[in-house]
Amino acid sequence: MELESWTIDATRSALAAGTITATELAERHYSEIAEQDKKINSFLALSRERAMAQAARIDALAAKGDPLPALAGVPVGIKDVLTMKGSPATAGSLILKGYLPPYDATSVTKLEAAGAVLLGKLNCDEFAMGSSNENSAYGPVLNPRALDRVPGGSSGGSAAAVAANFAIASLGTDTGGSIRQPASFCGVVGVLPTYGRVSRYGLIAFASSLDRVGPFTRNVKDAATVLQVIAGQDVMDATSSERPVEDYVAALDQPVEGLRVGVPQEYFGEGLDPEVRAAVERVLDSLKAAKCIIKPVSLPHTRYAIPVYYVIATAEASSNLSRFDGVRFGLRAEESNTLAAMYRKTRDEGFGAEVKRRILLGTYVLSAGYYDAYYRKAQQVRTLLTRDFLSAFHDVDVLVAPVTPTPAFKLGEKTDDPVKMYLEDIYSVAASLAGICGMSVPCGQTSAGLPIGVQVMGQHFGEATMLRVAHAIEASRA
Amino acid sequence: MSEQAVSIEDVRRVAELANLELTPEEEPRMQRDLNAILGHIAQLNELNTEGVPPMAQVGEMLGGVPESHGEPLRTDAVRPSVDRAAVMAVAPESDGRFFKVPKVIER
Numbered sequence: 001m002e003l004e005s006w007t008i009d010a011t012r013s014a015l016a017a018g019t020i021t022a023t024e025l026a027e028r029h030y031s032e033i034a035e036q037d038k039k040i041n042s043f044l045a046l047s048r049e050r051a052m053a054q055a056a057r058i059d060a061l062a063a064k065g066d067p068l069p070a071l072a073g074v075p076v077g078i079k080d081v082l083t084m085k086g087s088p089a090t091a092g093s094l095i096l097k098g099y100l101p102p103y104d105a106t107s108v109t110k111l112e113a114a115g116a117v118l119l120g121k122l123n124c125d126e127f128a129m130g131s132s133n134e135n136s137a138y139g140p141v142l143n144p145r146a147l148d149r150v151p152g153g154s155s156g157g158s159a160a161a162v163a164a165n166f167a168i169a170s171l172g173t174d175t176g177g178s179i180r181q182p183a184s185f186c187g188v189v190g191v192l193p194t195y196g197r198v199s200r201y202g203l204i205a206f207a208s209s210l211d212r213v214g215p216f217t218r219n220v221k222d223a224a225t226v227l228q229v230i231a232g233q234d235v236m237d238a239t240s241s242e243r244p245v246e247d248y249v250a251a252l253d254q255p256v257e258g259l260r261v262g263v264p265q266e267y268f269g270e271g272l273d274p275e276v277r278a279a280v281e282r283v284l285d286s287l288k289a290a291k292c293i294i295k296p297v298s299l300p301h302t303r304y305a306i307p308v309y310y311v312i313a314t315a316e317a318s319s320n321l322s323r324f325d326g327v328r329f330g331l332r333a334e335e336s337n338t339l340a341a342m343y344r345k346t347r348d349e350g351f352g353a354e355v356k357r358r359i360l361l362g363t364y365v366l367s368a369g370y371y372d373a374y375y376r377k378a379q380q381v382r383t384l385l386t387r388d389f390l391s392a393f394h395d396v397d398v399l400v401a402p403v404t405p406t407p408a409f410k411l412g413e414k415t416d417d418p419v420k421m422y423l424e425d426i427y428s429v430a431a432s433l434a435g436i437c438g439m440s441v442p443c444g445q446t447s448a449g450l451p452i453g454v455q456v457m458g459q460h461f462g463e464a465t466m467l468r469v470a471h472a473i474e475a476s477r478a
Numbered sequence: 479m480s481e482q483a484v485s486i487e488d489v490r491r492v493a494e495l496a497n498l499e500l501t502p503e504e505e506p507r508m509q510r511d512l513n514a515i516l517g518h519i520a521q522l523n524e525l526n527t528e529g530v531p532p533m534a535q536v537g538e539m540l541g542g543v544p545e546s547h548g549e550p551l552r553t554d555a556v557r558p559s560v561d562r563a564a565v566m567a568v569a570p571e572s573d574g575r576f577f578k579v580p581k582v583i584e585r
Contacts, residue, residue: 102564195536209535235552239535307519318496325497327577332570339582344499356498357511360489363496364512377522379532384525386539419514435536460540 003032003165008074008222011168015062015073022055022062022073026117029075033119033166040164041141042157044080046120047087051075054117070229072115077161077170080121081128082213083202084108091204092126092136092154095350096330105202106237107171107213107230114229119167123157126352127321128173128206130154131181131424134415135354142411145187145451149408152182155216159186162216169226170216175207176309177403177428179214183440184453185408189223189470190216194461195435196241198227199234207316208239210309210432220441220471224248227463243461251464252471257291259469262396266302267427273406279444279452280402286476287400287469295396299388304381305430306422311365311378312433317355318362324350357418386434389457398469399457402427403440407450427455437463441470443477484512 001010006025014020030048037043058073078084081091083101090096104112112118125135133141133156141156143149144164151160155172159182162170172179174192183190191214198213205211215226231245263284268277288294326332326346333345351359365374392399404427414421431438437460440453454473458466489509493500500508533539563574571578 100568102568103560235557238552239537301525304522304525307522310515311519311522322497326570327579328565328569330570336580338584339580340497342580343497347497348499348501351498353504353507356500356504357508359496359498360492360508361512361515363492364484364488364516367492367495374519376532377527378519379534380527380530381522381525383530383533383539384527386533386536390539417514418511419518422515422518435539460536 003028004218006168007219008071008168008225011073012068015058015068018062022058022117023052025073026051026055026075026119029119029166036164037166039142039147040144040160041139042123042161042164042166043077043119044090044121044123044138044157045088047084047118050086051117051119054112058115058117069113069115070225071111074116074169075119075167076111076116077119077122077158077167078108079124079155079158079170079172081124081173081204081206082108082171083204084118084121087121089121089204090138091128092124092138093350093352093355094137094331095324095346099330103202106199106234108202110230111171111226122161122170125154125156126355127204127317128154128175128178129317129354129358131177131421132409132411132414133157133182134411135352137352140411143186143408146408146449148410149450150185150411152185152408154178155182155190158216159183159188159190162186162188162218168217169222171213171230172216173203174212174214174432175210175313176432177425179216180403180428180438180440180453180455181425183216184403185451187442187445187451187453188216188218189220189439189441190214191223191227191439192431192437193227193231193463194437196239197437197461197463198230199232199237199240201234201236205320207313208320209316210313220467220474221249221252223439224252224467241461246464248464248467251468254468256287256469256472259292259398259465260396261287261292261294261469262297262392262399263294264297264299264302264392264399264401266299267401271405271426272402275446276402276405276407276452280400280454283443283454283473284400287472290472290476292469297392297396297399299392299430301381301385301388302430305385305433306426308378308381308385308433309425309429310361310422311374312382314358314362315366315375316362318359318366321355321359354418382433385430389430389434389436393459397465398462400469401455401457403453403455404428407446407452431457436460437466439466439470441473443473484509484516
């Protein structure tokens with residue numbers, strides 16, 4: 001079987017039937033990485049020893065005929081902002097070069113406990129700040145579907161690895177669109193769970209009121225399966241919710257007939273690529289054919305989402321990133337006579353331009369005299385944006401919209417203009433600010449063969465319904 | 479809020495607050511970028527937000543208990559943490575018990 005055909009279900013059945021071992025499947029993925037990832041640049045580090053030990057454990061279970069856990073033998077990659085004990089965690093930054101975290105992120109622990117084979121760490125924009133993966137200190141990732149294009153960001157490596165068949169699933173993180181946008185650019189499924197649904201313990205923080213962890217896979221059912229494993233309360237993350245986790249996989253088979261699908265008018269305005277628009281409209285037609293009720297809705301504050309995001313996210317980042325000072329982990333600049341000089345030199349050498357830009361902006365909006373004008377104002381508009389969604393969800397069960405205004409753009413196309421790059425997230429940041437769940441599902445391609453994703457957004461903790469609609473969208477294309 | 483353009487002095491002051499050292503080449507570029515981004519952010523002034531409560535956490539909006547941001551907090555009890563030796567082993571400089579840093583106070 002070709003690597004691209006492997007799914008989570010296929011892996012479990014093949015292991016149970018003895019037609020492949022977890023060891024063989026891991027080796028096949030490692031060979032593919034060895035041959036193909038030189039050009040894609042998705043993996044920053046491989047955790048071969050750990051992966052092969054886990055594969056051997058799974059093979060022992062299978063040999064005994066014991067029941068196999070949900071992700072038995074499934075090769076998975078981890079975005080390099082999440083910690084894996086004993087593997088480097090760079091966050092795509094020079095400031096963490098050489099850092100080997102002494103603990104696992106909760107999502108990593110949960111994946112491994114469910115039988116997943118952790119292949120290694122995946123490239124990303126530095127501290128998850130970027131929309132193209134061009135901000136990684138370890139070089140950009142190329143889009144496996146079109147090598148002259150970016151894979152999106154910041155979880156570019158996570159999306160590319162799944163698209164290139166280097167892994168069956170991966171974990172990414174999303175602060176303003178960093179799972180949904182790369183999923184859409186690379187033609188894979190990417191899920192942003194509700195804020196509080198998945199533990200962030202072991203996630204190197206960027207903007208704590210926004211950061212979330214979620215899966216990339218090649219189909220909706222695999223996404224539901226991985227989410228099921230990583231969701232749930234964690235005592236190590238005070239923001240994780242105690243709400244019970246629904247059965248996401250079971251939800252996929254429920255009919256979508258009668259579900260109310262909202263179409264936010266503000267997501268179809270100027271700047272939307274005609275081929276992306278047409279693809280999303282075809283999705284709406286297919287949902288209508290499946291007897292969903294399609295309703296136009298308004299989210300009137302949408303245009304303010306980017307400015308709100310760039311105040312709140314940078315303010316939080318300026319605070320979170322103050323911990324990188326050369327004292328406890330990673331890089332320390334040599335030859336500093338005083339502590340203050342050591343902080344400044346370490347941070348100057350260690351941070352890239354985009355991270356410095358955001359730290360400066362965040363420090364500026366929080367500084368004396370500007371706090372009320374910028375930070376408090378942005379928090380107030382965040383309330384208005386969230387109320388838009390809460391009120392829309394009185395009338396509809398899910399929202400369907402584009403993920404991005406355009407398909408994957410070319411490397412270097414937007415690197416000179418930060419505002420242009422930030423506007424890339426125009427359809428994704430509002431869901432991030434409101435804390436609702438969202439996902440990108442492949443829904444077609446452009447005439448040039450570039451993947452197009454459609455965004456399905458669900459209510460807070462409404463993952464089951466969101467995944468059900470995504471599954472229907474996927475099925476309508478099969 | 480944004481008739482106030484960011485000057486080079488502002489950039490230097492903010493860089494100092496953020497413990498960042500910018501090169502002479504970086505300063506004008508950061509000034510240009512901050513002004514461009516703040517210019518975009520100025521759109522927020524179009525909105526009247528009088529009486530709108532600021533939102534710091536998602537849970538606040540979901541009708542939970544305000545003190546706990548809508549989600550209950552765990553009990554405040556002592557529990558084992560990451561092993562000290564493991565933490566010190568990955569520090570840039572340590573004597574095994576403490577992090578070592580350059581002189582803090584000049585005499």
